[in-house]
Amino acid sequence: MNENLFSSFITPTMMGLPIVILIIMFPTLLFPTPTRLINNRLVSAQQWLAQLILKQMMMMHSPKGRTWALMLISLIMFIGSTNLLGLLPHSFTPTTQLSMNLGMAIPLWAGTVITGFRYKTKASLAHFLPQGTPVPLIPMLVIIETISLFIQPMALAVRLTANITAGHLLMHLIGGAALALISISPTTALITFIILILLTILEFAVALIQAYVFTLLVSLYLHDNT
Amino acid sequence: MPQLDTSTWLVTIIAMILTLFVLIQLKFHKYSYPLSPAPKTFKSTSFPTPWETKWTKIYSPLLLPQQ
Numbered sequence: 001m002n003e004n005l006f007s008s009f010i011t012p013t014m015m016g017l018p019i020v021i022l023i024i025m026f027p028t029l030l031f032p033t034p035t036r037l038i039n040n041r042l043v044s045a046q047q048w049l050a051q052l053i054l055k056q057m058m059m060m061h062s063p064k065g066r067t068w069a070l071m072l073i074s075l076i077m078f079i080g081s082t083n084l085l086g087l088l089p090h091s092f093t094p095t096t097q098l099s100m101n102l103g104m105a106i107p108l109w110a111g112t113v114i115t116g117f118r119y120k121t122k123a124s125l126a127h128f129l130p131q132g133t134p135v136p137l138i139p140m141l142v143i144i145e146t147i148s149l150f151i152q153p154m155a156l157a158v159r160l161t162a163n164i165t166a167g168h169l170l171m172h173l174i175g176g177a178a179l180a181l182i183s184i185s186p187t188t189a190l191i192t193f194i195i196l197i198l199l200t201i202l203e204f205a206v207a208l209i210q211a212y213v214f215t216l217l218v219s220l221y222l223h224d225n226t
Numbered sequence: 227m228p229q230l231d232t233s234t235w236l237v238t239i240i241a242m243i244l245t246l247f248v249l250i251q252l253k254f255h256k257y258s259y260p261l262s263p264a265p266k267t268f269k270s271t272s273f274p275t276p277w278e279t280k281w282t283k284i285y286s287p288l289l290l291p292q293q
Binding site for chain 1: 227228229230231232234235237238239241242243244245246247249250251252253254255256257258259260
């Protein structure tokens, strides 16, 4: 039972070849490169979407922070498309792998922190002590702020992994339950099936929201540090 | 939990780094958002000297004194 339930999260290898590489690279095929001044509908729609997201996200940043625009738009499109493709039956979702999410979160968070240290050293160090704290509390508060700083990349990675994994697991379980209930009591099976449909709609939302949250938080850490 | 099997972590991370930092960014950096085409305004940077502000007939080449 355990082996069956988690089997969709094993990194796919076919006869020793890691085809996970191809699965991770697949979403890039869905974003054709624009080669004309006026492009076809798919490329125009994607450009429009990218502009919408960029305007919304980069408005609050200084010119220094806006140099990260390409990185952030790539991040949100990559995570969003990967999550949405994972909702197809029998597909493998790379964002369920803690390795990949840690690999995304740690370098991006470290980049924002190091940028802050290089350009605004005093201001970035001042983040460790909120304004107006009573003097006796200062040592404890610095320790707490340091811990909360270092937990940011872990939280980013684990949040994405846990949300997508939990959603996929729930869909497996409820789908299996609906299938088993058909022979026992069709009414209950129907109710379970409706729950499955609602859950799938939720998973679509979660797929997009998680991409948004990840990118928004990276953008927030960037804003703090530029 | 299969996600904690670290034998596959290296492959996954390298594939992700390649995709996220190279492939996807190569696609998105080609996006261009040109402004709508509009005629360019002609503004000359040189100002006409007082005797050139008004076109007078004597500047026509065939009317200059023939040398």
